[in-house]
Amino acid sequence: MIVDCHTHWGPSFKTRYGLDPAPWLDGELRHGVTHAVVAPLLGLHDDTLLPQENDDIAAVCAASGGCMIPFCAVNPYRRDTTAAEFRRCVEGLKMRGLKIHPWVQGASLFGDSIDELCEMAAHWRVPLLFHDGTPSYSLPSQIALLARRHPDATMILGHCGLYEHWREAIAAMRYAENLWGCLCGPHLGALRELVRRCDRQRLVWGTDYGASGTDVVGHFWRLFKLLPLTDREFEQITLHNPRRLLGAALAC
Amino acid sequence: MNEITDAYCTPGVERETRLTPMDLLQCMDEAGIHRAVIAPEDREIAVHNISGNNRILEISRKAQGRFIPACTVNPWFGAAACQELRRAVEAGAKMAVLAPALQGFCFGDELLDGLLDTAAELRVPVYVHTGPHSFGAPTQLIVAAAECPAVRFILGHCGSTDFARDMPDAIRLASENVWFEVSLLDPWAAAQYAKAGNRQKVLFGSSAPRSNPAFELRSLMSMLPAQDYPDVYGGNLAALIAEVRS
Numbered sequence: 152m153i154v155d156c157h158t159h160w161g162p163s164f165k166t167r168y169g170l171d172p173a174p175w176l177d178g179e180l181r182h183g184v185t186h187a188v189v190a191p192l193l194g195l196h197d198d199t200l201l202p203q204e205n206d207d208i209a210a211v212c213a214a215s216g217g218c219m220i221p222f223c224a225v226n227p228y229r230r231d232t233t234a235a236e237f238r239r240c241v242e243g244l245k246m247r248g249l250k251i252h253p254w255v256q257g258a259s260l261f262g263d264s265i266d267e268l269c270e271m272a273a274h275w276r277v278p279l280l281f282h283d284g285t286p287s288y289s290l291p292s293q294i295a296l297l298a299r300r301h302p303d304a305t306m307i308l309g310h311c312g313l314y315e316h317w318r319e320a321i322a323a324m325r326y327a328e329n330l331w332g333c334l335c336g337p338h339l340g341a342l343r344e345l346v347r348r349c350d351r352q353r354l355v356w357g358t359d360y361g362a363s364g365t366d367v368v369g370h371f372w373r374l375f376k377l378l379p380l381t382d383r384e385f386e387q388i389t390l391h392n393p394r395r396l397l398g399a400a401l402a403c
Numbered sequence: 404m405n406e407i408t409d410a411y412c413t414p415g416v417e418r419e420t421r422l423t424p425m426d427l428l429q430c431m432d433e434a435g436i437h438r439a440v441i442a443p444e445d446r447e448i449a450v451h452n453i454s455g456n457n458r459i460l461e462i463s464r465k466a467q468g469r470f471i472p473a474c475t476v477n478p479w480f481g482a483a484a485c486q487e488l489r490r491a492v493e494a495g496a497k498m499a500v501l502a503p504a505l506q507g508f509c510f511g512d513e514l515l516d517g518l519l520d521t522a523a524e525l526r527v528p529v530y531v532h533t534g535p536h537s538f539g540a541p542t543q544l545i546v547a548a549a550e551c552p553a554v555r556f557i558l559g560h561c562g563s564t565d566f567a568r569d570m571p572d573a574i575r576l577a578s579e580n581v582w583f584e585v586s587l588l589d590p591w592a593a594a595q596y597a598k599a600g601n602r603q604k605v606l607f608g609s610s611a612p613r614s615n616p617a618f619e620l621r622s623l624m625s626m627l628p629a630q631d632y633p634d635v636y637g638g639n640l641a642a643l644i645a646e647v648r649s
Binding site: 284285286313314315336338339340341343344363365367370373374377 | 419420504534535536537560563564565567587589590591610612613614615618622
């Protein structure tokens, strides 16, 4: 079992295949990746699409035999509706985490609305997956402070700081023990330092599959396998850590 | 088959750019790369320009033509930076490297004026690291390049990671004096840029050791075969550096 902890359900799949998970899963399975965390994509840009996209992801993941783990998205900026939509997704649609993209959504991580979402996530014990690596709303340090404010919530840096903020990501994970990192986006030199200097118990791997390009899974899997890790360490990051992070959602 | 040249590598001694010249040559041999531009590492780019330039020139001298030396100067050194650029180019450097985020300046700053005049006079291409938001956005370089038509700029990394949406228009609107180096860029994006009518402006690079040369080369070649695009894999760079007046 190998778990990709950062993917998206792109609209091109729905257009071509409806809510059939098989073609989407094929992009993972052909490289031996068996499970994936799946989050919305277009709704991050246009939040009027989010309820439908959350419904679609819940449905396509439910049809995947447990291979696709559904994460919902809400816009923290919409204080009047965001908590209700999060509740609907977790309690009604049985989604297993929350994706927030502060940069694209234009949502500051310092405000009452995001605090309420973190408290709800902590109550349900579902993780929050953040885009990170991008000023001015998505710095690893900003997410680290949020994690400190909500020590009972589990948060994930979705990109470990990308190319420019990976050192900051290392510091952020040291600063907040409830902050995890997804090895998805940094270059090889940064990945080497991340696996060397971070608590490896809090690292997972991801590809951003569904957000761009063709065969991104193969590309990022080959990059990941260039790291100087033992088979056991690879397995820790791609299997055992995701199991601890996702709990019963990855029970199959 | 045409020779493949890597447009950017950093054989350094610290942090994530630790890589001996011998190890770089071995990586190049394994990847099938014949020559590589080598550049000073971060501390040398930021503050120790002269010693960094000397180190790279010395490594190149010993490599029997397989390394092409690049130099760096920090614009904050003013007239001394111009003097050092002239010295390094006379000693054999074929490219000047600027890293706005690392060196603490923004394109458009008058701080650069004298330095860019010197680069234009020497016909030395100016490689600019892009990607950092406030100090390295591709659009900042595109705008600056339009004001300095005599300077030949290389837009390093094509704005990876966050400026992918900017790049098609940035390339389309770029003035004639801008080239695009694709190290650390997703290979499908690099291939798209080359196929969209800009092949004479695209340069293959690996940014070793921040990435692996074989990985970067194979990833790009799977979408942009070297036999069909020999210019991208070395021809464009050779033409660029051929004009340097040392």
